[in-house]
Amino acid sequence: MKLLDEAREAVQPLLKSRLDTLPTTLRQRAAHHFAGGGKAVRPAFVLATARALDADHDTALTVATAVELVHNFTLIHDDVHDQDTTRHGRAALWTVYGTSEALLVGNAVCALGLETLDGLKGVGRLARCVTDLCEGQSLDIAFEQRAEVSLDECLRMSAGKTGVLLGCACALTALNAGADDEVVRAFDRFGVELGIAFQFANDLLGIWGDEQATGKPTGSDLARLKKTLPIIRALQSGTEAGAQLVELYAQGVELDEDQTRRAQALVARTGAREWAEAEIHRRVDLALSFVEKTGSPELTALAKLAFVYYSSLSSADS
Amino acid sequence: MKLLDEAREAVQPLLKSRLDTLPTTLRQRAAHHFAGGGKAVRPAFVLATARALDADHDTALTVATAVELVHNFTLIHDDVHDQDTTRHGRAALWTVYGTSEALLVGNAVCALGLETLDGLKGVGRLARCVTDLCEGQSLDIAFEQRAEVSLDECLRMSAGKTGVLLGCACALTALNAGADDEVVRAFDRFGVELGIAFQFANDLLGIWGDEQATGKPTGSDLARLKKTLPIIRALQSGTEAGAQLVELYAQGVELDEDQTRRAQALVARTGAREWAEAEIHRRVDLALSFVEKTGSPELTALAKLAFVYYSSLSSADS
The missing domain is CATH 1.10.600.10 (Farnesyl Diphosphate Synthase)
Incomplete structure (x- = not known):
């Protein structure tokens, strides 16, 4: 899809320059993960939201990069939690460098995402989103061990795992475009x-x-x-x-x-x-x-x- | 030591109210870890720095809480990496709830620390400190598997694991006290x-x-x-x-x-x-x-x- 391809292309330079600021060991390992690319769904939503609100493009790129980094933190860690050995047809990070090392790269990538947003609005919102993502993944693991899970519980977990970050991506874009609370909330619910x-x-x-x-x-x-x-x-x-x-x-x-x-x-x-x-x-x-x-x-x-x-x-x- | 006892006491209410904002599952699990207390070394440094600079006490408590949360994230994760089964004489979090669950609590506690600083200066600085802590732990693991490690390398690792957060704690306090760059840097090096x-x-x-x-x-x-x-x-x-x-x-x-x-x-x-x-x-x-x-x-x-x-x-x- 053209919007995804464009977003992937647009976000690449800043994403790369942010990753380049990681300390040596982590940077080399993170490179393996990010060489796999990704669909760039969240950056596409950020950029489309920015255009819809006539917002500053560079600010949107920063938001898109921050959110994409946080998203990749969840991917790196989820592969460890789920013991998934491949991602996009390539070896998952933990299978190459070990579990602890992959977890540390994930943590650093998450912190890098939050740092990226420094100076813009909504760092606290993105940090809160990280705790919600953790709760979602935590529920997911708990449900696997339970005999019965209600649809409502599963929906809440899905919202936590997939919904909140997409909502946050759109809300952060609206927030930094100077939109009022109601519009920010609408974009959050959209995501x-x-x-x-x-x-x-x-x-x-x-x-x-x-x-x-x-x-x-x-x-x-x-x-x-x-x-x-x-x-x-x-x-x-x-x-x-x-x-x-x-x-x-x-x-x-x-x-x-x-x-x-x-x-x-x-x-x-x-x-x-x-x-x-x-x-x-x-x-x-x-x-x-x-x-x-x-x-x-x-x-x-x-x-x-x-x-x-x-x-x-x-x-x-x- | 009296300064430590006072700092532990002073930071407790805000620390508790911040932990209370975690989503249900994570909150219950985090409670096990935090019930173990802690030496409150970092809060003591923050509060002493604030008094030395005649800075606002409430702001210092916020900084102390943010830093203490980030510190506890490293403790929770390090116990997993090192497979340490006890902490302060109590069962380490991962031995009670499982590895994945402990890691998720740790990640949420880290994000909570960064969120706590939202609205004050230095969120980006604390986030950068998290990546440095990850690099330090990553080097520590790498060194264990190497036959030879130089003193310089080991010192760099120690600085990453223990020095940067204490430096950051003091620097964030100075920064929020309105100190100039030189003073902030001096407090960083002090820590x-x-x-x-x-x-x-x-x-x-x-x-x-x-x-x-x-x-x-x-x-x-x-x-x-x-x-x-x-x-x-x-x-x-x-x-x-x-x-x-x-x-x-x-x-x-x-x-x-x-x-x-x-x-x-x-x-x-x-x-x-x-x-x-x-x-x-x-x-x-x-x-x-x-x-x-x-x-x-x-x-x-x-x-x-x-x-x-x-x-x-x-x-x-x-």
């Missing part, structure tokens, strides 16, 4: 809702993602008995298919290929796939309602990204 | 030198600490073949005793009680103990030279803390 929409898209791809497109085996979340939003919806649907899925999960052992295919069919039969797809649409519409006054075609295009992303990566069969 | 003095004291206690007073077996750093400042000095002394220590270390296996006693005697024979004790005195004097214009008896008392601390905890025999 939070879209973050949740992205989470729904991710969760759907964890069940029906196309292996060739996503790089992960199709149905991997089901195989690993994860409790994502559509899966919780299916488990608690009160349908016959839902009851069978509960039984499969209750065995507590990773599913083989046949069982995974069966689990996919069961989730689909509960209606959870349509429900989650409708939720993406609903969240996108809700998000756009918060910023409709700006009439920005870019914000509209970015808001629909979650659905585009899902459509392009999901497998045709259900 | 950095004392941080290194503390590191020398710690390193000496790691060899000759009294088991009953420190809670750690005497000679534990030698037993674990650690390369601390006095040990490196001994290893590289070019003396006969130094050569024998090199041989002991080259075996690469943890030392038993007899070997540890022998290693203690060898280090002493190289003169490394006297050297390190002299280094504490030299650093304390150097530190005081940076702030002598203030004529503050409190700063003088605190500066001598490193030596008091070492004297009170070390065993009489060498």
Whole structure:
């Protein structure tokens, strides 16, 4: 997508010059992680928000860089927490330099993000966002060990993990554009809702993602008995298919290929796939309602990204 | 020490109210760590600096709280990195809630520290200090895996691990007292030198600490073949005793009680103990030279803390 490509390009020089200020050891290690690139979703939202509000471009680039650094801190640490060995098809940082070293790089990158915002408005807001991201990840880990998780709890966790930073990115941009409290709040809610929409898209791809497109085996979340939003919806649907899925999960052992295919069919039969797809649409519409006054075609295009992303990566069969 | 007790008491209400703002899960877990108390060395330096500069007390309390939070982030994470199971005689956070959970609490506590400073001067400075602390810990881990580490490298690591935050604590206080650049820099150097003095004291206690007073077996750093400042000095002394220590270390296996006693005697024979004790005195004097214009008896008392601390905890025999 053009807006993402442009944002990635635009933010690159400042991102690189900020990373260059890290002390030697950390800088060399951080380079491995950042060489992998990234989708630049958050910078794209920052830059589009800035244009919609006629805000200063250089300030927006600083905000975009700060937020992108904080985002990468979560990626580096989450790979350790989840023991994920690859990211964007490359070795995850901790597999190259060790767990402690990767954690230290992550911490430094987070501090670098906060430092980047120094002199602009909202450093405290971004720091608060970091604590919310930690709470989201903490809930995520806790839920994996619990037998039952309610949809509300899972939504709160998803908001914490994906929503708050996207909301913060847009809010910080509005704040530094001199927008009043109401507009800042509207942009925050815009980002939070879209973050949740992205989470729904991710969760759907964890069940029906196309292996060739996503790089992960199709149905991997089901195989690993994860409790994502559509899966919780299916488990608690009160349908016959839902009851069978509960039984499969209750065995507590990773599913083989046949069982995974069966689990996919069961989730689909509960209606959870349509429900989650409708939720993406609903969240996108809700998000756009918060910023409709700006009439920005870019914000509209970015808001629909979650659905585009899902459509392009999901497998045709259900 | 009275200055420490007063600082601990003074900072407690704000520290507690800041911790109360953490999201639920993190707050409950952080409570375990903070119930252990702490020496409040950094708050004591902040408050003494503020009095020496006739600065606003409430602002100083905010700075002290911010710095104390960042310090506790490093403690929580270091216990994970070093797999230390206890802290101040209580179970380390990660042994109670798990590694990932402790790391997340630590990250949130760090962000909380930076957020606490929002509205005052120096958020960027404190964030930069966090990256320096990460570099220091990263070097520490790297050195453990290397056969040879020079004294200079070890000093740089010690400055990163202990000096920069104490320097930052004093500098932030001076900065917010409206001091000019030169004074801020002087207080920074004051703290950095004392941080290194503390590191020398710690390193000496790691060899000759009294088991009953420190809670750690005497000679534990030698037993674990650690390369601390006095040990490196001994290893590289070019003396006969130094050569024998090199041989002991080259075996690469943890030392038993007899070997540890022998290693203690060898280090002493190289003169490394006297050297390190002299280094504490030299650093304390150097530190005081940076702030002598203030004529503050409190700063003088605190500066001598490193030596008091070492004297009170070390065993009489060498």
